[in-house]
Amino acid sequence: MNKLVIGGREFNSRLFVGTGKFSSNPLMEKAIIASGSEMVTVAMKRVDMQNPEDDILVHINRDHIQLLPNTSGVRDAEEAVLAAQLAREAFGTNFIKLEIHPDPKYLLPDPIETLKATEVLAKMGFVVLPYIQADPVLCKRLEEAGAATVMPLGAPIGTNKGIITRDLIEIIIEQSNIPVVIDAGIGAPSHAAEAMEMGADAVLVNTAIAIAGNPEQMALAFKQAVEAGRLAYESGLGVQRRHAEASSPLTSFLD
Amino acid sequence: MNKLVIGGREFNSRLFVGTGKFSSNPLMEKAIIASGSEMVTVAMKRVDMQNPEDDILVHINRDHIQLLPNTSGVRDAEEAVLAAQLAREAFGTNFIKLEIHPDPKYLLPDPIETLKATEVLAKMGFVVLPYIQADPVLCKRLEEAGAATVMPLGAPIGTNKGIITRDLIEIIIEQSNIPVVIDAGIGAPSHAAEAMEMGADAVLVNTAIAIAGNPEQMALAFKQAVEAGRLAYESGLGVQRRHAEASSPLTSFLD
Amino acid sequence: MNKLVIGGREFNSRLFVGTGKFSSNPLMEKAIIASGSEMVTVAMKRVDMQNPEDDILVHINRDHIQLLPNTSGVRDAEEAVLAAQLAREAFGTNFIKLEIHPDPKYLLPDPIETLKATEVLAKMGFVVLPYIQADPVLCKRLEEAGAATVMPLGAPIGTNKGIITRDLIEIIIEQSNIPVVIDAGIGAPSHAAEAMEMGADAVLVNTAIAIAGNPEQMALAFKQAVEAGRLAYESGLGVQRRHAEASSPLTSFLD
Amino acid sequence: MNKLVIGGREFNSRLFVGTGKFSSNPLMEKAIIASGSEMVTVAMKRVDMQNPEDDILVHINRDHIQLLPNTSGVRDAEEAVLAAQLAREAFGTNFIKLEIHPDPKYLLPDPIETLKATEVLAKMGFVVLPYIQADPVLCKRLEEAGAATVMPLGAPIGTNKGIITRDLIEIIIEQSNIPVVIDAGIGAPSHAAEAMEMGADAVLVNTAIAIAGNPEQMALAFKQAVEAGRLAYESGLGVQRRHAEASSPLTSFLD
Structure with a gap:
């Protein structure tokens, strides 16, 4: 398998x-261990800087794992840039998952603010992974x-x-020169x-593992x-067909 | 994992x-080896009884594999019963995959003849695995x-x-007291x-593995x-939701 | 538009x-009036033969409407044949909608009993409209x-x-020499x-009209x-395409 | 039916x-006549200003029809604003369908440039109808x-x-205070x-009517x-259910 490279770092796991x-x-x-993941997102607010004993990070930090702080909770580019800087300091990484969702009900991303913040953060040396709609033109920008x-959303x-956004994600994958991560x-x-x-x-x-009856097994x-x-992707999948095609020989059995 | 038992035989693989x-x-x-499968179907017509050297069976027979001859090519119950008897003799097994499809274009199964043949073959001591439409009432019969x-068809x-028959297969699974195999x-x-x-x-x-660019890898x-x-089934999957639910804390970032 | 003919009777409405x-x-x-329908199903049990004043039929009978009694509630072919005969006497029509569903939860049709009853009733001169799974082989039989x-079911x-059975219904329509009614x-x-x-x-x-907030308007x-x-069917629909095709000219605006 | 109002003009047709x-x-x-439409889009480039005799507009102009020039072919906000001004002069209307798609293959809209152009054009007094992805946050902006x-795209x-964007369009409709037109x-x-x-x-x-075997009939x-x-929307549609619900009485027929 070809390896995945993001921000100059190589990842063996694609989960x-x-x-x-x-x-x-x-x-x-x-x-997390069962998942084999090497990229783990953390919301800054979840980390209690004052109480290192009970810190969530104790349960995540491993050499093979890249922490990916996210900006969940910010409402615009300005807040996102500030959050990214705090995250860099707190977690010691320039990786940042950019999430800007002004609407608390559906948590859908804001394309305008996300592009603005990406421009700023990329210039500041961040490795920016933006969460966005499955919008092919936005992806190119x-x-x-x-x-x-x-990181286009599936749903x-x-x-x-x-x-559910399959038709648009196919276009994104076709056109992209950077990795496409479904989020x-x-x-x-x-x-x-x-x-x-x-x-x-x-x-x-995240959710599907965390709320499973048995999260460890679901991660596996x-x-x-x-x-x-x-x-399967690397092995070459067949295409969908309109007509049946027999797997077994079709001459009548008793001919 | 609970094991799968068919015809008194235990299967570790569900493929x-x-x-x-x-x-x-x-x-x-x-x-076949890469797939880990312990149940392998063979069409009788494909086996050349006169030429044991080049026999397809040489490439399949393993102790851990149950051969599953199919009746592909038969058009009614009578032909199917005859084919099953020939298969039992040729392959030395009473397992039979019952396929009765009078229409050579779409190869869809005949519910009436399939039930008729199942009744006869079960009484004759065969382990009958019928290929059928995703028809819940037929499954019970x-x-x-x-x-x-x-063995209801997915498509x-x-x-x-x-x-594509998902809604009907859910009902079949809910009601069935015998194993349900999607075919x-x-x-x-x-x-x-x-x-x-x-x-x-x-x-x-069958098809998806056989026609892949790399069948061995696809089988894996x-x-x-x-x-x-x-x-995942055994770990308890979450349900689909109408509204977004945040994985990350939703209080505003800078509160 | 070509007219629909069933049992020698011409129908202007396809609803x-x-x-x-x-x-x-x-x-x-x-x-019913708003729907313009000329074929209206009635369950025999709903008709109170003893109380003609309050009879449901008073609200349906019109010259342009063909009553279609159904056998809902029967569990096998024998009961269905009996019910059809009672219906013919009660409603004065040899049209019969054949519904045989042994399972009271999902009300799915029994293919075996339905074929059996159809054979008998057709010979007795009934105009038989059987409710069935979207099973192409059963349809031919x-x-x-x-x-x-x-009358294959959509869901x-x-x-x-x-x-939901679209792929199978397409095959049924392609192969059928008698009208296909989605039920x-x-x-x-x-x-x-x-x-x-x-x-x-x-x-x-039925249900979608009957339980609407405004059934008359929904019928329309x-x-x-x-x-x-x-x-649209008669006008020739376009096909689905993989790529976008511009409706407007694609040379750049300011060329 | 409630009428549709856009730019202070009332529309009886929603097509x-x-x-x-x-x-x-x-x-x-x-x-167009068969469609009953009162809003008809025209690409500026299609109109031959030099040859009024053969002008496409001769075939569209009716009192009850609002011309909706589109900016198809422009690649950014600046070009769009220029095109809108030319269209206003040429067609004598301040209605403008804003289409900015830099990619000639899939013709998907650019969210950033579309928002920018909308801001400028709205201030200039245009009635702006932007074609966009089914992006709920962009719609609010x-x-x-x-x-x-x-005007979010369906596909x-x-x-x-x-x-195909159904789940997102449902959110857009729920949140929008302005008309939502599926494009x-x-x-x-x-x-x-x-x-x-x-x-x-x-x-x-557009396409589905224009390329039909019989466009006039398809428009109807x-x-x-x-x-x-x-x-149906105004009559109150029922919801999807997991279980079957009988339309006919469920007590057994011969009880």
């Missing part, structure tokens, strides 16, 4: 995981602005609906496999599904 | 594979008639369209994972996807 | 309506057995999910239009949608 | 039509910038795939009906489908 919604930090830790990847966050909406391993079969470079999963299921989807 | 359409027997053999499993053979239509590992996530007991894949991809889907 | 679930008979009557139409009764699942005018665009000969709608909406879909 | 791709102007004229409507232009992708009357059932205020159709089909969908 990014989030740290929200787990019922406990030890459970989260087990799920983010690429030109210096984004390290684009609104937490809906578990899969890749949000991935509610089952089959969705993750589908994304990889389409040629996505990686997927980000996603790991396998991502690998299966990537393998 | 059944077919042997049609491979470009060569050695390539087929590699794919086949179960009553002594079928060992039901017409060779179309690679996935599980036909599975065109990508994500489809196989989806079937398993729904609670299907196994899937049968399906193996992983089936395991991922089953694991 | 069949059912009479269940209306909150009152007068409301039902208004909806029903046609051979003398069915006047086939389970009352789910309002539309034509069950049609939950919105757009579903009815889609069925007609595919080339279906008619649709049967379905009437228009069915006509729109049929008109 | 907007485009003028591209017709095989002749007279054929286009017949289709366009509304704040003074857009008269938003890429000319693909005839219908409303692009509407390939069949059933798609148009579906958009109206969802609560869209209008749809724009779309007219009826749009009315059917709107009527």
